[in-house]
Each structure stands twice: as C-alpha cells, then as structure tokens.
Amino acid sequence: MTNEARPTLAAVAARAGVSSSTASLAFSGSGPVSAETKKRVLDAAAALDYAGPDPRARSLRRGRSGIIGVVIEDRLRDAFRDPIIIAMLDGLADEVGAIGASLLLITERADTASEVESAPVDAVVLFGCSTRVTVSVDVLRRRGIPIVAIEAEHLDGVVAIDLDNRSSSRLLASKLAALGHRRVGVVTLPLEASHRRGFVTAEHESAATGYVAMERLAGVRELFPDAVVWASAGSFVDEGVLGAAALLDSEQPPTAIIAQSDLLAAGIVRAAADRGLHVPADLSVIGFDGVEVDGIDLTTIRQPAVDRGRAAGRAVLELLNGGSPADTAFRGEFVEGATIAAVR
Amino acid sequence: MTNEARPTLAAVAARAGVSSSTASLAFSGSGPVSAETKKRVLDAAAALDYAGPDPRARSLRRGRSGIIGVVIEDRLRDAFRDPIIIAMLDGLADEVGAIGASLLLITERADTASEVESAPVDAVVLFGCSTRVTVSVDVLRRRGIPIVAIEAEHLDGVVAIDLDNRSSSRLLASKLAALGHRRVGVVTLPLEASHRRGFVTAEHESAATGYVAMERLAGVRELFPDAVVWASAGSFVDEGVLGAAALLDSEQPPTAIIAQSDLLAAGIVRAAADRGLHVPADLSVIGFDGVEVDGIDLTTIRQPAVDRGRAAGRAVLELLNGGSPADTAFRGEFVEGATIAAVR
C-alpha cells in the first residue's frame, strides 16, 4: 500500500536542477534565493508530492525540536481535573506558543520507563512534581536541557516558579485562630507518590514527598501544632467528602477544617450538609486556590495560576535564549468568603 | 557556563575502547554484547557524564519519535474545560502509553503557521476538528503519517472514531415531541471556526464547518424543522446562559431547549432559574454528553468518551504496526433525567 520511498529534499533539488543546499534555502527562507529558483524548487516539490522538510532531520541538525516537555506526575485524567493545573498549562501554552513551540505531555509514573529521558524536548517544565523525578532531572541536566519547576522543591539548576504556600496557609489559620477555633482539622493534598489516603501520623509526615502539601501544612502547624490531619488521594471534591467524613465522624470533631484546595473544600462543605451541619455556623471551612466550585462563596487564598504558567513560559524562553532567569515568587491573595465564623 | 561540547556516543565508545556500533548495542540492548563490554561502555558513559543517546538523532535514524500528535482546534484552555475532550484524551493516553508514546498538544489556529506540519510525530489524532484542518491533513498524508479523527468529517485515508450524533439527537427531539412540545429552541456548539455567537440563519447554516454541531442539529431538524437556533461560542456553562437568555427573552419563547452539550444545558437551567422559570415545569431542557454538571439530573445522551479515546489509541497502534483499522462507530445512550416534562 504505502510507497516505501518518500521523496527527500535532495530528490526535489535534483528535479529542480539545483543543489540541495539551495533547495533547503528555498524552503526555510533563511538566505538569498532568486524568485525564479524558488519557484522551480517549489514546483518540483509539488510534482514529487514532497511534503516539506522532515521535522526529525531538521531537529537533529538544528539542535532544536520546538517541543517543550510538560512533566506531570499524576494520571492525565487526574491532572486535567485540577483547574489550577489547567490554568497553569494555559498560561504556559500562551507564552511558548509565541515561538511556535508546542507542549509534550509526559506522565512520569513510577512503574514505567522514564519517558522524559527519551523525549526530544528543548526544555522541560515540571508540574508539581515530587522528589521522585530527581533522577530524570539529573539526566536532563546532563543533557543541558533547561528545566523550570512549578510547585516543586528547590533543585539545583532548576528555575522555580514559587508560591508563598506556607505563609498563605498560616494566614488562613490565623483567621481561624482569631475566631476562637482551637480544634481544627486539615485535609491535605497527597503527601506521597502512592497517594495513600488516611490519617497522617508523625511517621507519615516525615516520609512525605509532596512538597506543596507539606509547605501548606507547615503553615497551619505554626498556629495549630496539634491539628488532626487527613491526607487525601488527590485534589477532588469526592476526596474532600471522604476527608470530612473521617474528621467529622471522629470522637472530637473539629470546629473548623482547612482544606489544601478549593475542590477538597467543596467536598467538605458537601459532607457537612449531608450531616445537617451548617457552614459556617456549625463548621468553618477554608480552601486554597481561588477557584469557584459549586458556586460556594469560599474563604480561601487565590493564587495567580495563569500568571504562574506564563512566568514559567517566559523563563523557558529566556533559558532557550541562553539567559539565566531568576526564580519567581508569587503571592496568594486572601479571599474573604462566607465559610468561616466564630466558634460557638 | 555551559560547556559547549556534550559527549556523544562516539566519544563514549572511544573511551571504552569499542566501536560506536557496539556502544549503541550496549545502550539499546538490541543485539548481543558481552556483559564485560557492556559494563565498560556504561562506565565510560558515567565517566564522561553522558546522558544516553540523543532522542533527536535516534528518531531520525529509527524513523520513529514515539510522539503522537493531538490536534485541537480551540485554545488549550477551552479544550481543557471540556470534560468530554479530557475523557477522550485520557483514554487515548492510556492506550498509547502502553508503547511508551507521549502526546504532543498541537493547537491549530487560523492565524499561526501550521504547527502540525513541522512536528516530529509518528501519528496524529484530530479532536473535533473542522474542515479547516484539511490542508494540514494533506501534508500529513503526503508524509505518510497515520491519521485518526474523533468527531470529524469523513476524510479519505483518515480512520474515524464516530458517534451517532444525528440519530441520538433525533431521539432526544422525539422525546420532546412526544411530550407535546412544538416550539423548541436549540443552543449549538460553535458552527464555524470563528466561534461566532448568535442566532443562526439559513445562510450561516450553509456556511457552517462544525461537523458535530451540524450533525446534532440535523437530528433535531428532522422533527422540528423550524426550531430557532442559537450558536454558542463554545461548550461552556456561561455560553448556555447567554443562549438561554437570547431564546427565552424573545417574543415567542420556546417551551423546550435542546443544548448540544451538558455544559450548555447547565447554563440554560441556570438562566431559567434566574428568570423564575422552573425546570421542567416551565421549561424542558435537554443536554448531550452524559457529564454531571452542577449536580443537575439532566435528560441527556451519554457518550462513551473514554472508550472513544481508547478506540482512537488502538487505531493509532494498529496503524503504526502497518495495519489498516476500520472506522469505529459508538452509540450514545439515552439518560432519563428530570429536566423534561409535558408542555403546559
């Protein structure tokens, strides 16, 4: 069926009666070629059904592929359900799209061979990756591939696009403290790669690899050292419901719950309603991210997700140009919602 | 800062005292190499800080890049907000992940130079693309790159993963007809690349390029030839609100509105509530997709989105193996919700 021999640039050049270097110039437009010659080359290409220079060969020679890798640790479906990741991706795509680059989705799971090491990328953006990707990072570094990380531990030679997770979290906790809350529960993002769900002991905590989760938790701990903590298996509404169930159905239910994402918080509100508890009268709920969920007027921290994606994109462009961009630190903005109240 | 000369496989081979062919074998594992030699090569690589074979060179020689292109017509942000696209992507990623391939996001917008033509992909999946991508498809075909299309017009040499949009839509319309509705409105997905929002005239309709939108509309037209049609600018809740506003605030408001997606339907329900209309008592609403939105118990058609993505993935794998998979046709399943009732 398929005709094995596809035409090459050399074949086109031969037919047009020019050298392959000239033909290349005619296609790429980077160099002086007379209009007449160019037309001859293009005509020859059309006659031979030539579809333009092979991207593979071009990227080998040029040393650039026009592809930016996006490393995501979760399953794609999980990642895409998170509006924050989507927003960041959008900002990133916007910036790198300016140079015609496209995004390669790389999911880095423990079980599979490292995709990131064999992908022809010009640069890589790590999305909320844990320390588990350190090995891959090392390969990239050796290969001289620029790396930008959003929400990740600070690594050498990696440009970080940060957020003040800890102090933002502390601020939220302080609001609760001011309202007289003493027994607060926390529902965290996954603490480890396994996404184990359940109450968190000191042991778990010291073995945790989830950077963002630990930062936000640390912020809360500064005010509520004894907070009861439940680790979710992901940033979903359903997980919030589970977390709330575990905390509310215990012997000493908390008077307030701090969720590490708005999706989790929405689940908590839902679970409270299921139990006949009124928010905020019976239970104060706090979120994180600044994303609207279920139309709830949530007390939370809004983070500039699209801007963070953009910043990552700009850092990538700068790195690609040989520059060495500094880390960028964004700040969350407190959103006064209607889900916290003084303890009864 | 960066040391210009990165080690190559040849350098590693030289240091290990073997030929580069042997070194290649040692890395790829495809061929007999003694354990001792292999160790020498690996040691040499470590000593030189060699990060493994360059993916670019490898893909040129092998003729495979391990990358599957995903062509999306919308802005990335818009596409990611659509749970159906996400589900399809997830199914697709699942299948092609089996051979270690990753997905390259290609947005094909009118204004930018065609990214798809210069991407080193082994195959391409078109996601709900209109006829506008025909040109790019042509280039791919000439290059011998397999193409699979989800929700797209039937194109020569393109494997289609279809859905019975028309008959499903007709089924929904028939439910309304049976309940006595005569004046129905339709809120469609974008009809053209420009995503123009507004009432649809016969002129617009004949110039439409949105395949899915036109199919679903045709299904409705079989029963309600005179339905008033409003084209949305995208599958979002907000767009549903706008569409409902236009239809409901007209002189002869419809007694039922058919939305071409559940997100749009959710917007319509919301807009109805804003006007003090009760669904379904005052207004029947119908969706499409089978996605839960806002917890509404919607009457709709559920389409197997993940499975469709999977089917696309399998088709890609088969094409890559030289096979010629047949088109696949999926069927929507009617979901009896609580948003339609007899006309008053």
Added chain:
DNA sequence: CGATTCGATCGAATCGATTCGACTAAGCTA
C-alpha cells in the same frame, strides 16, 4: 577601466545515532 561588493548558488561537512553485512574466534558435532 580595474577593484570591490553583493547576490545567488554549490560542495562538503555535520548533526548523533542505528543497522546491515562482514569478520573473527570459540564451541560443537560427526
């Protein structure tokens, strides 16, 4: 008119690996 640009084109080297066919030495059988 001779010297000098400048525009257009060509040849050849290069990007960095993979792979095919050939070759060697060792192990095995008859």
Added chain:
DNA sequence: TAGCTTAGTCGAATCGATTCGATCGAATCG
C-alpha cells in the same frame, strides 16, 4: 580434524536536512 554454527565486535553506510565557506558573475564605485 574438518566443517558448521554462533556469540561478539567492527566498519561503513544511512537517516534527511542545515550551514559554513567558497565560487562566480554581475552590478557598483571611484
């Protein structure tokens, strides 16, 4: 011991373009 297989290694060709430096004729300048 001759003949044959096989594991291990090597050389060279190849994938398909880009790019640097050289060349050559024509146009420009003093």
